[in-house]
Amino acid sequence: MGNDASPRDVREWLAAFSTRLGIEMRGLRGAPIPTGDDVLLHHSPNVWFVGDAAGLITDLGGGIHYAIESAALLADSLAGGEPYEDAMAQTVAEVTGMARSIELNYFMRCMQISRSGAEVPTV
């Protein structure tokens, strides 16, 4: 499964995998954890996202810091402070940049492995 797999692709893959193991998948609670490549702060006029729900998590830096920071900045914004998206601009750039460098790092490691003649792992 490639990096561009959607949550539906992942669920279908997991269902097929479970079937092969003889397990019936009746339902799946939860969703793949975002990794900074799909940040959404402002969903609709009165709906904002913070933390994991906003996609503010990276494989490198975790997500607790971003969850606390985004919640504090949204609260501040709703209380009349700096607009949430503006206050978060630097953090979003950081998270998005980290996601890109992780993808690049994964690609480089795959190149190294394939040059070494070993099999590249697939998810």
Ligand SMILES: Cc1cc2nc3c(=O)[nH]c(=O)nc-3n(C[C@H](O)[C@H](O)[C@H](O)COP(=O)(O)OP(=O)(O)OC[C@H]3O[C@@H](n4cnc5c(N)ncnc54)[C@H](O)[C@@H]3O)c2cc1C
């Ligand atoms: C295995 C694992 C290890 C991790 N390790 C680290 C680490 O070392 N360092 C780090 O920084 N980050 C780590 N993270 C990520 C970190 O836990 C999250 O980024 C952080 O907890 C996000 O906080 P949040 O408030 O956005 O979401 P959450 O902490 O997930 O809080 C969301 C809350 O909403 C509740 N909820 C969900 N749906 C509903 C509903 N319909 N009604 C009411 N309540 C609801 C949930 O029960 C939950 O309590 C790890 C995550 C995992 C899964």
